[in-house]
Amino acid sequence: MSNMAVRKALIGKCRGEYEVVHDAPIPDLQPDQMLCKTKAVALNPADAKTIDNSPSPGIGGYDFSGTVVRVGSSVTRFKPGDEVFGFVHGLNADNRDSGAFTDHVIATAELCCKMPASMTSNQACTMALALGTVGYAMFKQLGLAMPGSEGGERPEYALxxxxxxxxxxxxxxxxxxSGIKPIVTCSINANAVMNDLGAFQTFDYRSSTCGREIKNLTRNTLVHALDCVTSVDTMAMCFEAIGAKGGKYVGLEAPPTQVKYIRRDITVDWVQALSLFGKPVKLEGVYGRPASPLDRQFAAYLYQEAEKWTEQGLIRGPDFQLGQDGLEGIRDGIDHVRKGQVQGYKLVYPIA
Known part of the structure; x- marks a missing residue:
């Protein structure tokens, strides 16, 4: 054990419930890990879904920012004192020591980025899970070209x-x-924000003609669709928008079976971002995954590239609102997420 033997943490207590403990252990680091003093954490829908459906007595949370305290023997990208943000595996039944909801995070170094000086810790903690999830979906599952790379597909449009x-x-x-025009569905109130981020064209997701309008804009040639909602309605809209020659659809959840088989010319997949750690994902049913060293290699490359993009100001995190009371306040925040009361922004909790 290290001389910093214990830490404060929010851990899974039972289905639907977290509890604060003051004696969570800090084990010796694995070669690929680093210990970070936490500055802020961001909440995600997975924080509610996991404790409600697959609870574990491990530390919760996926997104953090902080200061490197110590690094494992094989870590070369980071050193003590570096300001970083990263993605960790919260409520991990196989490794209860991982997770972001603690005053000292044990992180896998390859799934972290150095924080640019222009970014605050509150901003930085909102980014890493989204980077991993979206990067995996677009550049591996949809086969799109990563920015700056020569491989992969680079169509005119993606949805x-x-x-x-x-x-x-x-x-x-x-x-x-990547040089691809984003076709975006959202509420009309979000159009200005979407355009500022780089949307080529926005469509009102509530419109019954949304899919048809996208098909017309893309001249019946759309191939690639990323569904960040993954409901029956959004999947059906994506299927309608994809062109006559078929295409690829990736959701962020297991896709609804009501729509999945309507078009056999569309390849359907969904994202299990936990596969990026390269270890077995031991969750029930379709959520489980075997270990994938290739996914880990991809993650290492993705986060190295993302560090450059953030440093250059090419990507930024979502809007956020600050929560109160640190680790103790997170439970109320997760309840707001669970009830669908957090829309268009992330809840961020500074950790003293």
Missing amino acids: VAGGNTSSGRMAIQLLRL
């Missing part, structure tokens, strides 16, 4: 359903960096 979600906002920016 982002749910552009005003955190993942949708990230997708718009990454598509623009």
